[in-house]
Structures are given as C-alpha cells and as structure tokens.
Amino acid sequence: MTTAHDGLLTIDLSAAGDNYLALSRRLGRGSRCGAVVKADAYGLGMSKLAPAFFRRGCRDFFVATLDEGLALRRLLGDDAAIFVLTGVRAGREQECVRAGLVPNVFTLQQLRAWMEVCDQAGIQAACGLKVDSGMTRLGMTADEFGRLLRDRGLLSAANISVIMSHLACADDPQHPQNRRQLDRFREAGERLRDELPELQLSLANSSGIYLGEEYHFDLARPGSALYGVNPRPGEENPMSAVVNLSLPVVQQRHVADECWVGYGATQRAEPGSWLAVARGGYADGIIRAQGNRGCGWACGQRLPMVGRVSMDSTTFDISGLAGPERAGLAHIEVLNDAVTVDEVAGYAGTIGYEVLTSLGHRYTRRYTGS
Numbered sequence: 546m547t548t549a550h551d552g553l554l555t556i557d558l559s560a561a562g563d564n565y566l567a568l569s570r571r572l573g574r575g576s577r578c579g580a581v582v583k584a585d586a587y588g589l590g591m592s593k594l595a596p597a598f599f600r601r602g603c604r605d606f607f608v609a610t611l612d613e614g615l616a617l618r619r620l621l622g623d624d625a626a627i628f629v630l631t632g633v634r635a636g637r638e639q640e641c642v643r644a645g646l647v648p649n650v651f652t653l654q655q656l657r658a659w660m661e662v663c664d665q666a667g668i669q670a671a672c673g674l675k676v677d678s679g680m681t682r683l684g685m686t687a688d689e690f691g692r693l694l695r696d697r698g699l700l701s702a703a704n705i706s707v708i709m710s711h712l713a714c715a716d717d718p719q720h721p722q723n724r725r726q727l728d729r730f731r732e733a734g735e736r737l738r739d740e741l742p743e744l745q746l747s748l749a750n751s752s753g754i755y756l757g758e759e760y761h762f763d764l765a766r767p768g769s770a771l772y773g774v775n776p777r778p779g780e781e782n783p784m785s786a787v788v789n790l791s792l793p794v795v796q797q798r799h800v801a802d803e804c805w806v807g808y809g810a811t812q813r814a815e816p817g818s819w820l821a822v823a824r825g826g827y828a829d830g831i832i833r834a835q836g837n838r839g840c841g842w843a844c845g846q847r848l849p850m851v852g853r854v855s856m857d858s859t860t861f862d863i864s865g866l867a868g869p870e871r872a873g874l875a876h877i878e879v880l881n882d883a884v885t886v887d888e889v890a891g892y893a894g895t896i897g898y899e900v901l902t903s904l905g906h907r908y909t910r911r912y913t914g915s
C-alpha cells in the first residue's frame with residue numbers, strides 16, 4: 546500500500562542500474578557500454594539517473610544538446626566522456642571546448658569550424674563524426690565522407706575520436722536494413738581507422754545490442770532499455786521496470802442508470818457498474834489516444850479506462866473489484882511492472898519512448914534504490 550499522495554511517480558534507480566549492468570554484460574569483449582541520458586534521461590531525471598550509471602562504471606554519456614552536456618559535466622565532473630549527439634551550433638563551440646564535451650559533426654564545414662575554434666583555444670579538442678549509413682537523418686553523406694578521406698591534411702589535423710551512426714530498424718531483427726547499415730558503417734569505420742588508428746566505432750542503440758556482437762563495436766549507446774523499454778518488441782522483456790505511476794482516486798460512483806462517460810460521450814457505462822475518477826490526465830502524460838482502450842491497475846487487476854482521457858483526470862471501470870477493495874481504493878496505477886511502458890504505448894499507438902518523455906511534472910517524484 547502506498548501512503549496518501551496527489552500523484553506519485555516512483556523511479557527505481559536500482560532497476561535502472563541493473564538494466565545498465567545487464568546491457569553491459571551482453572556486449573562482446575572489448576566493447577564498452579555507454580548511457581544515453583538525453584531529454585532529461587528520457588523524462589526520468591538526468592541528475593539522478595546519470596550518477597546511478599556512473600556508480601556502476603559507466604564513463605561514456607550521450608546527450609542531445611549542448612545545454613544538456615553542460616549540466617551533465619557539472620554533475621559528473623571530469624571523469625566522464627560526454628558526447629553531444631546533435632552537435633553544437635555555430636557560435637557556441639567555445640563553451641563546448643571549455644566544458645570538454647565531444648560534439649558530433651555531420652558536414653565538412655562543421656568540422657572545419659570546430660577545428661578553427663580549437664586552434665584559437667590552443668587545444669586539439671576531440672569531436673565525433675556522425676555518418677549516415679542508411680537512416681537519412683543526421684549524418685555525413687557518403688559523398689562528403691569520401692572527400693574527407695581524400696583530404697589527408699584535414700584528417701591529420703582533426704581530432705576525430707569516434708565515428709558513429711544510428712540504426713533505423715534495430716527493433717526488427719529481420720529487417721534487411723540492419724545488415725545494409727552494418728556493412729556500410731563497418732566499411733566507413735575501417736577506412737577512417739586506417740587513417741586514425743585511435744578511432745573508436747559506435748553503432749548500437751538498445752535494440753542494436755540485441756542484434757548480435759557484430760553490431761557492438763567499441764562503444765554501445767543504449768537509452769530506452771536503461772529505462773525499462775523492451776529492446777526486443779514481441780519477445781519477453783529482458784529489462785526491469787523502472788517507473789511506477791500512481792494516481793489518486795478523487796471520486797467513485799455507482800452507475801444507477803445507463804450513462805455516457807466523458808467528453809464526446811464516447812463510451813456507455815452499464816447500470817450497476819462502478820466508476821472511479823483519478824486525478825491525472827493528458828497534461829500529465831496520460832496520452833489521450835489511450836481513451837477507451839487503456840487501463841489502470843489496482844488490487845492485482847487491470848481496470849479498463851472508460852471514455853476519453855481529460856486534461857486533468859481519467860475515468861476507470863472498477864466494477865471488477867470486490868466491495869472492500871473498492872471501499873479502500875485510494876490510488877490507481879497507470880504504469881508499473883504489470884502495465885508496462887510498452888503496453889501503454891500499444892494503447893496509445895506510440896512507442897515507450899514517448900510514454901516516458903511525456904510524463905508530467907505535477908506528480909511528486911520519488912527516487913528509490915541507488
């Protein structure tokens with residue numbers, strides 16, 4: 546039983562730490578496990594999660610933006626390598642150099658700009674090179690990469706410490722795109738390593754780790770699996786659940802006559818049924834598309850959502866509970882180790898990543914474990 550609260554989001558640092566260790570153990574020899582903590586550690590709190598991974602030996606962290614990187618540097622001190630995945634925009638390179646962050650570059654122009662700033666600062670600060678291996682998102686094109694390889698002067702002056710690329714279909718092991726991207730990335734990495742012997746290669750995200758050792762290279766970049774999202778959709782989840790979200794019940798009612806529940810009157814409640822209204826709606830990350838489809842959890846049972854999710858409240862059918870259970874019902878959980886982020890994502894027509902990063906800030910946040 547939880548004690549009274551107005552909405553409680555519990556984040557289990559030990560579970561996240563266990564997930565980090567489980568992913569590390571899956572990697573082949575010579576391959577290190579980093580941690581992606583972008584977007585405030587997928588909405589769960591970088592200031593708590595990043596140190597938990599650090600305590601378990603993680604020394605390679607990935608953020609999306611420079612500001613995230615600056616905050617992380619203050620948090621972890623100088624022993625962590627911090628990679629800025631989307632790079633640094635013109636004008637902010639010096640801040641990046643001073644904080645010892647490693648920004649990705651995607652174009653030759655960005656690489657030259659980075660080197661110029663480093664020259665002025667008198668340090669050959671490292672950068673990462675992100676290449677496109679088939680996702681057609683961020684990444685140096687094959688054409689520009691070819692020009693880089695032919696420009697020996699540029700290559701010898703640049704301090705490129707890592708080459709990375711991102712998989713588009715890693716959550717679908719059968720997808721032929723995985724092999725195509727692997728082959729292209731390996732070729733690019735090996736050609737660049739011929740010129741830069743210290744270069745490290747990094748390809749795998751969470752799901753990529755489960756595609757097999759060939760995908761691991763020197764440094765893996767898992768994010769979602771650290772936070773409990775299943776890296777192998779459709780198979781048993783090897784990760785531990787990290788979040789529990791419990792909403793307070795603010796009203797219960799017994800349905801006497803047939804009625805229609807919520808905005809749009811989209812769902813009928815049967816006479817004789819019992820409804821509970823919980824505080825917490827789409828403004829709190831209970832994604833609205835779950836309306837009429839999703840469920841909550843109390844007393845070991847799934848409780849169907851009834852009607853649309855409102856901004857601040859969600860209604861559940863609690864008819865399945867026994868009388869004394871109903872009488873004592875103070876909270877309904879909408880995320881836990883039974884109703885997982887992946888299950889909720891299914892109801893909402895989205896992915897676990899979005900369920901996590903949507904979690905609101907009107908809850909009390911409690912961290913357990915260490």
Ligand SMILES: *Cc1c(COP(=O)(O)O)cnc(C)c1O
Pocket residue numbers: 581583630710711749750751752766767768769770
């Ligand atoms: C977000 C991100 C990751 C982590 O991906 P997950 O699927 O969450 O493990 C890895 N690499 C890059 C470039 C990313 O943007």
